[in-house]
Amino acid sequence: xxxxxxxxxxxxxxxxxxxxxxxxxxxxxxxxxxxxxxxxxxxxxxxxxxxxxxxxxxxxxxxxxxxxxxxxxxxxxxxxxxxxxxxxxxxxxxxxxxxxxxxxxxxxxxxxxxxxxxxxxxxxxxxxxxxxxxxxxxxxxxxxxxxxxxxxxxxxxxxxxxxxxxxxxxxxxxxxxxxxxxxxxxxxxxxxxxxxxxxxxxxxxxxxxxxxxxxxxxxxxxxxxxxxxxxxxxxxxxxxxxxxxxxxxxxxxxxxxxxxxxxxxxxxxxxxxxxxxxxxxxxxxxxxxxxxxxxxxxxxxxxxxxxxxxxxxxxxxxxxxxxxxxxxxxxxxxxxxxxxxxxxxxxxxxxxxxxxxxxxxxxxxxxxxxxxxxxxxxxxxxxxxxxxxxxxxxxxxxxxxxxxxxxxxxxxxxxxxxxxxxxxxxxxxxxxxxxxxxxxxxxxxxxxxxxxxxx
Numbered sequence: 248x249x250x251x252x253x254x255x256x257x258x259x260x261x262x263x264x265x266x267x268x269x270x271x272x273x274x275x276x277x278x279x280x281x282x283x284x285x286x287x288x289x290x291x292x293x294x295x296x297x298x299x300x301x302x303x304x305x306x307x308x309x310x311x312x313x314x315x316x317x318x319x320x321x322x323x324x325x326x327x328x329x330x331x332x333x334x335x336x337x338x339x340x341x342x343x344x345x346x347x348x349x350x351x352x353x354x355x356x357x358x359x360x361x362x363x364x365x366x367x368x369x370x371x372x373x374x375x376x377x378x379x380x381x382x383x384x385x386x387x388x389x390x391x392x393x394x395x396x397x398x399x400x401x402x403x404x405x406x407x408x409x410x411x412x413x414x415x416x417x418x419x420x421x422x423x424x425x426x427x428x429x430x431x432x433x434x435x436x437x438x439x440x441x442x443x444x445x446x447x448x449x450x451x452x453x454x455x456x457x458x459x460x461x462x463x464x465x466x467x468x469x470x471x472x473x474x475x476x477x478x479x480x481x482x483x484x485x486x487x488x489x490x491x492x493x494x495x496x497x498x499x500x501x502x503x504x505x506x507x508x509x510x511x512x513x514x515x516x517x518x519x520x521x522x523x524x525x526x527x528x529x530x531x532x533x534x535x536x537x538x539x540x541x542x543x544x545x546x547x548x549x550x551x552x553x554x555x556x557x558x559x560x561x562x563x564x565x566x567x568x569x570x571x572x573x574x575x576x577x578x579x580x581x582x583x584x585x586x587x588x589x590x591x592x593x594x595x596x597x598x599x600x601x602x603x604x605x606x607x608x609x610x611x612x613x614x615x616x617x618x619x620x621x622x623x624x625x626x627x628x629x630x631x632x633x634x635x636x637x638x639x640x641x642x643x644x645x646x647x648x649x650x651x652x653x654x655x656x657x658x659x660x661x662x663x664x665x666x667x668x669x670x671x672x673x674x675x676x677x678x679x680x681x682x683x684x685x686x687x688x689x690x691x692x693x694x695x696x697x698x699x700x701x702x
Contacts, residue, residue, distance in 0.1 A: 255376070271351065272284055301378065314405075330423070332371035407648065430640060441645055442574040443645055444645040449478075453566065610647025
């Protein structure tokens with residue numbers, strides 16, 4: 248057993264108690280009424296970074312929620328790692344679908360259930376404990392900088408400007424982010440690609456106010472019907488988006504990528520059962536993992552129109568709204584996709600209604616350079632911590648800030664995450680596997696030596 252393992256095992260109960268404290272803070276960045284809790288959470292992170300041994304720690308205000316910055320410089324000539332994560336969490340609703348309260352951590356069957364346990368507080372805390380472990384067993388072989396923000400769940404609105412302003416202070420040789428997944432509890436993973444995102448809202452307006460559906464139905468264009476027709480027209484019967492030029496820049500899946508997918512222990516039926524779906528679906532001609540990692544999407548995320556209370560009310564609604572997201576793959580451009588979406592919606596809108604389209608956050612897709620030595624270094628560290636070589640995977644989700652890190656610091660970004668499939672991030676009963684939490688701390692502690700040697 249390594250010195251790291253001995254140190255961690257002797258203190259794992261304290262680590263867990265601290266994680267529970269972290270998870271009890273309802274740092275919901277989307278809720279203005281929780282701004283005080285978000286700040287309290289930032290201060291909690293700063294206090295525990297200092298306790299772990301980080302020398303210079305600040306809670307820096309932005310126009311939104313605070314960003315926590317810390318560093319420990321051991322040698323001006325040593326390579327520098329920048330660790331990024333976020334302490335804000337998604338809203339917990341619907342709370343009645345949680346087995347235990349979302350901000351009261353509970354352990355069941357080796358899993359720790361709480362909002363933020365997987366995304367991303369649990370993974371941030373693993374980095375904090377890895378730092379403590381290193382400094383408690385002989386020191387760090389690299390310089391270390393940390394940026395832990397409080398707005399990731401609302402699109403990191405102020406992080407980009409902050410990074411540009413602080414680029415000199417935060418300069419580094421590599422960026423490490425743990426906000427992704429493993430393929431299974433016994434198969435660690437390095438994420439080599441992310442999908443981007445474009446998020447839109449479509450509002451369709453008809454009459455000035457709701458109307459009696461008997462007195463006016465059939466004579467007035469119904470905004471709900473119009474919106475339904477627009478949404479139906481955004482996809483064809485093969486599951487493909489009908490936006491002009493949507494697939495022009497999409498890369499073909501290579502034979503090597505297909506071979507890598509074939510080696511993964513993936514069970515589509517198990518996934519279907521795990522999420523409670525009768526069967527899986529999507530774009531024709533592609534496997535489930537190809538659809539999730541290598542193909543773009545267009546999905547309705549929310550709908551609102553007319554009377555939605557209990558019982559019946561015969562109204563013809565005056566307006567209808569839908570929220571739509573598109574997940575993008577290399578080399579799709581978010582701005583170009585947003586423009587194509589607007590053109591297509593207006594083409595589909597019938598006469599008799601007015602359409603307004605709002606754009607929310609965008610994020611570019613990203614793919615890593617697999618030849619960079621940091622990925623081999625990370626593979627060795629993960630094998631040391633988990634006892635098996637990692638798989639190289641992609642992620643269907645988005646981390647919009649990743650491409651900016653890469654270009655701004657001219658440094659590779661290493662995505663090594665510890666959430667598991669079905670962890671319910673963004674949903675009720677979010678959880679993290681406690682065995683993975685323990686092994687991940689050890690792997691991250693070892694990562695510093697491997698990266699120091701590689702860089």
